[in-house]
Amino acid sequence: MEDLLLSALITTQLCDAGDGVPDFLRCAEEHIRAHIARSVGIDDLVAIAGVSERTLQQAFQSYRGCSPSEFSRNLRLDAARTALLAGEGVTETALSFGFNHFGRFAQAYAARFGEKPSETARRARH
Secondary structure (H helix, E strand, C coil), X not given: CHHHHHHHHHHHHCCCCCCCCCHHXXXXXXXXXXXXXXXXXXXXXXXXXXXXXXXXXXXXXXXXXXXXXXXXXXXXXXXXXXXXXXXXXXXXXXHHCCCCCHHHHHHHHHHHHCXXXXXXXXXXXX
């Protein structure tokens, strides 16, 4: 709990960009980015953002067009693609970004990028 509180305090000090996006949403996004190696739970995000779950869900939908979990997953998939294109192995990449179920990782990756992670890795090697 102490770590979560400290993280919330630090994150809220770094989130004001003045571009119309609510500060609490920006703070939640920065927390997700700071913890890209794992899926961040809604309870953590609510504590970081300092708003209700409903408010946070609505802000993500309004400003980003997706739920907090979809936002997190998409960032992790984007990072995984970058790693695969840099020559990292599929298994190591999946684990590095919090995808512990390889079948679900491959399925989500293919839905986002239109190819299997192994195809991206193979293309990167050539």
